[in-house]
Structures are given as structure tokens and as C-alpha cells.
Amino acid sequence: MKAEAKEHSVIAYHRHKPGSQPNRVYESYRSTVTRNPSKPLIFLPHTLSEITGPIYGHDPVTETDSDLTRQHAGEPVGERIIVTGRVLDDNGRPVPNTLIEIWQANAAGRYLHQRDQHPAPLDPNFSGAGRAITDENGNYRFVTIKPGAYPWFNHYNAWRPAHIHFSVFGRAFLSRLITQMYFPGDPLFAFDPIYQSIPDEKARQRMIAKFDLETTKPQWALGYRFDIVLRGPEATPFET
Amino acid sequence: MSTEHIPTPSQTSGPFLHLGLTDKRSVVRIAGPEVTGERLRLKCRVLDADAVPLNDAMIEIWQANAEGKYNHPDDPRGTGADAGFRGFGRAATDENGACEFETIKPGPVAGPGNSVQAPHLNAAVFGRGILLQLHTRIYFAGDPLNESDPVLALVSPERRETLIARPDPAQVNTWGFEIRLRGERETVFFDI
Numbered sequence: 119m120k121a122e123a124k125e126h127s128v129i130a131y132h133r134h135k136p137g138s139q140p141n142r143v144y145e146s147y148r149s150t151v152t153r154n155p156s157k158p159l160i161f162l163p164h165t166l167s168e169i170t171g172p173i174y175g176h177d178p179v180t181e182t183d184s185d186l187t188r189q190h191a192g193e194p195v196g197e198r199i200i201v202t203g204r205v206l207d208d209n210g211r212p213v214p215n216t217l218i219e220i221w222q223a224n225a226a227g228r229y230l231h232q233r234d235q236h237p238a239p240l241d242p243n244f245s246g247a248g249r250a251i252t253d254e255n256g257n258y259r260f261v262t263i264k265p266g267a268y269p270w271f272n273h274y275n276a277w278r279p280a281h282i283h284f285s286v287f288g289r290a291f292l293s294r295l296i297t298q299m300y301f302p303g304d305p306l307f308a309f310d311p312i313y314q315s316i317p318d319e320k321a322r323q324r325m326i327a328k329f330d331l332e333t334t335k336p337q338w339a340l341g342y343r344f345d346i347v348l349r350g351p352e353a354t355p356f357e358t
Numbered sequence: 359m360s361t362e363h364i365p366t367p368s369q370t371s372g373p374f375l376h377l378g379l380t381d382k383r384s385v386v387r388i389a390g391p392e393v394t395g396e397r398l399r400l401k402c403r404v405l406d407a408d409a410v411p412l413n414d415a416m417i418e419i420w421q422a423n424a425e426g427k428y429n430h431p432d433d434p435r436g437t438g439a440d441a442g443f444r445g446f447g448r449a450a451t452d453e454n455g456a457c458e459f460e461t462i463k464p465g466p467v468a469g470p471g472n473s474v475q476a477p478h479l480n481a482a483v484f485g486r487g488i489l490l491q492l493h494t495r496i497y498f499a500g501d502p503l504n505e506s507d508p509v510l511a512l513v514s515p516e517r518r519e520t521l522i523a524r525p526d527p528a529q530v531n532t533w534g535f536e537i538r539l540r541g542e543r544e545t546v547f548f549d550i
Binding site: 127128129134135138139140141142144147148149150151152153154155156157159160161162163164165166167168169170171172173174175177206207208209210219220221229230231233234245246247248283285289290291292294295296297298312313315316320321322324325346347348349350 | 362363364365366367368369370371372373374375376377378379381382383406407408410412414418420422428429430431432433444445446467468469470475478480482484485486487488489490491492493495508509512513539540541544545546547548549550
């Protein structure tokens with residue numbers, strides 16, 4: 119194959135601000151110590167390889183994909199909630215048509231996963247996985263139940279605050295984000311090394327959803343808003 | 359970038375990522391038989407600081423087609439012949455820390471200025487203990503463009519080999535790539 123050596127320039131994306139992302143090695147979260155590099159990362163000026171990403175070809179999403187309370191014959195046990203928000207880039211522009219995938223424990227704090235050893239009941243009416251695609255304004259919406267807190271083995275009497283795992287693609291391979299959404303006021307934040315791994319407190323708080331009375335549906339479900347911000351380009355990319 | 363729009367922090371995918379990402383939605387076949395290009399099987403392994411395989415990690419791959427073009431509107435060269443080729447794969451590692459992809463070798467990709475990037479796959483590693491995904495690249499041993507690749511040139515010669523997949527002597531068209539997260543022969547990871 120002949121190489122194409124045409125001059126072209128690439129619009130770089132913003133870099134993360136110091137302290138706004140987790141420390142890769144965070145000793146109180148034990149398994150980070152053996153699973154992250156000891157040598158510094160090599161700074162890579164952005165090329166086409168980093169600023170492109172899988173934005174096309176996601177499988178279509180159905181209505182029950184985003185309503186985790188309607189994936190089985192009966193309703194799951196737990197506090198029904200609505201989680202909605204927008205996906206934006208760091209220029210404040212909506213990220214449309216991007217895939218969001220979520221997974222979570224049930225109301226008792228148990229995952230439908232063979233490696234989950236927590237002796238809490240499984241719920242035959244709850245799988246705990248969902249998908250949605252943002253609309254043209256970057257909006258998404260899930261209906262689910264509030265997950266329970268659960269214990270883990272990181273340290274003595276370790277408990278994870280209730281959370282929903284979020285996976286978002288965005289426009290570029292470098293904007294790909296996997297994070298966790300937390301609930302306001304959780305007393306476990308102070309003791310959770312995963313939540314605490316982000317040095318900047320303001321940045322950390324971006325992972326906490328806001329209770330929202332507007333989203334709350336009378337006689338039916340509490341509503342939470344969770345906006346997600348992805349890295350964006352330093353200049354407006356070409357629309358094609 | 360205003361202060362109100364600082365990106366949401368990353369968190370670990372945790373040990374149960376399969377539930378949301380790979381039980382039903384893994385993409386092991388990046389390129390099916392209909393896609394033009396040199397077909398290959400890529401066998402990856404992920405190991406920790408003590409060379410213990412990770413049985414709960416996930417690798418995502420992003421790659422160009424055989425013409426070196428990405429299926430994305432920001433690639434100014436268009437998608438070329440294989441408009442249906444997506445270029446995305448993801449797989450969870452098994453008990454041996456291993457996963458496999460079926461794909462084609464990408465073509466050379468335009469680099470900064472007039473440079474050309476050697477054929478490579480972009481890879482990200484997620485998993486328990488990984489709070490922010492680790493980015494690396496997978497190049498192909500013996501490709502003559504490796505010598506002039508602008509990204510490999512950023513890496514000291516003794517560490518460059520950690521970015522290069524090797525042909526499997528036992529199986530044709532099969533390549534092996536080990537990701538060592540820390541310690542001896544630690545893989546090069548990029549700040550992208």
C-alpha cells in the first residue's frame with residue numbers, strides 16, 4: 119500500500135487540567151499499585167488516530183434498553199429513579215448521537231455477575247445494564263432503581279457508595295470516558311478511595327448527580343440530573 | 359474551555375464491567391470477510407507488575423482501514439473504498455489475561471506535517487485498579503514504515519519493542535501483543 123503523504127493539520131483536543139482526573143496510582147485503592155505504569159506516560163501530540171473514534175455503527179437502541187425497570191416480566195425491587203442529563207464537550211457544545219452504556223448493582227447492592235460474592239439477594243426482575251443514545255442536543259434519559267451500597271475487599275469494612283457505572287464514547291478515541299455516577303449526600307464518600315482518587319474536590323463533585331424536582335414524576339419516581347462533560351477540540355472542527 | 363466545563367473525571371470500570379460492556383456487546387470481529395485488507399488474528403494479553411494475568415480487564419481497539427483512513431468525519435481524506443468498515447473492537451480478558459481480535463492490517467495513516475504513521479492499532483486498557491484508561495499503540499514487526507514513524511520516534515529505542523506485535527510462529531496470520539502494565543518490560547503508554 120502506498121503511503122499518502124499529503125500535508126494536513128489536525129485540530130488538537132484540550133488536555134486534562136492537573137488534579138481534575140484520578141491519580142493513576144492511588145495507594146489507598148490497593149489494586150492501582152500493580153496495575154499502572156511506573157514510568158511516566160509519553161506525551162503524544164494528537165494525530166488523526168487520537169482525534170477520530172467510533173461514532174458510527176452503534177447497534178440500534180430500543181426503549182427497554184434505557185428503562186431497566188421493564189426488562190423482565192415483573193418490576194424490580196427498589197426505589198424507582200429517573201436519571202437524565204446532557205453530554206457536552208468542554209467547549210459547552212452538545213455531543214449528539216453518542217452511545218451511553220450503564221451498569222449497576224440492584225437495590226440490595228448485588229450485581230448480576232458470577233464474581234460478585236456479596237451475600238445479598240439477586241433480583242429476578244433486574245439485570246442492571248442499559249444503553250441510550252444522546253439526541254441532537256446531547257440529552258439522554260434512563261429509568262432504573264437506585265442501586266444499593268455494597269462491601270468490597272480493599273480494606274477492613276470497605277463499602278462503595280451507591281453508584282451507576284457510565285460509559286460514553288464521544289467524538290474521539292481520546293474523549294472516551296468510563297466513570298461512575300454517585301448520589302448526593304452519600305455518607306460513604308469520605309471513606310471511598312475510588313471517589314477520593316481525584317485530587318480536585320470540585321472535579322470530584324462533578325460525579326455526583328443532582329436531585330431534580332423537575333425531573334421527578336409525581337406519585338412515580340425521583341429524578342436526578344447528571345451532565346457529563348467530555349474533552350473537546352481546541353477549535354471548532356469542520357462540519358462535513 | 360470555561361471552568362463550568364471541566365471534563366467529568368474518569369473512574370475504574372470495576373470488576374463487573376462485563377455486565378454493561380462485553381457480555382452482550384463485545385466486538386471481537388473488527389473486520390469481517392467482506393472488508394478489504396490483509397486479514398489477521400491479534401492475540402493480546404494483559405499482565406500486572408508481578409506478571410499475573412488480569413482476568414477482569416477490557417481492551418478497546420480503534421483502527422484505520424486498509425487505506426489508512428478512519429471512518430470519521432474529521433478524517434479529511436474520506437473513508438475510501440471500505441465505507442462500511444467501522445474500525446472499533448472491544449473484548450474482555452479471560453482467565454489467562456488474554457483476548458483475541460479478528461481484523462485487517464490498517465494502512466499507513468497521515469501524520470503531522472508531511473509525515474506518515476506506520477500501520478498501527480490504537481488500544482485502550484480498562485479494568486479494576488485502572489482509574490483512567492491506559493492508551494498504547496500496536497505496531498507490526500517488520501513493517502518498513504516503523505523506522506520513520508513519528509510516534510515510535512518519541513520512544514527510546516530500548517522501549518520501542520513494547521509497542522510492536524510479533525507474528526505467532528505457530529499460526530499463520532496471527533500476531534501476539536503483550537501489555538505489561540508495570541515492571542519488567544513495562545509497555546509504553548501515551549498521554550493523549
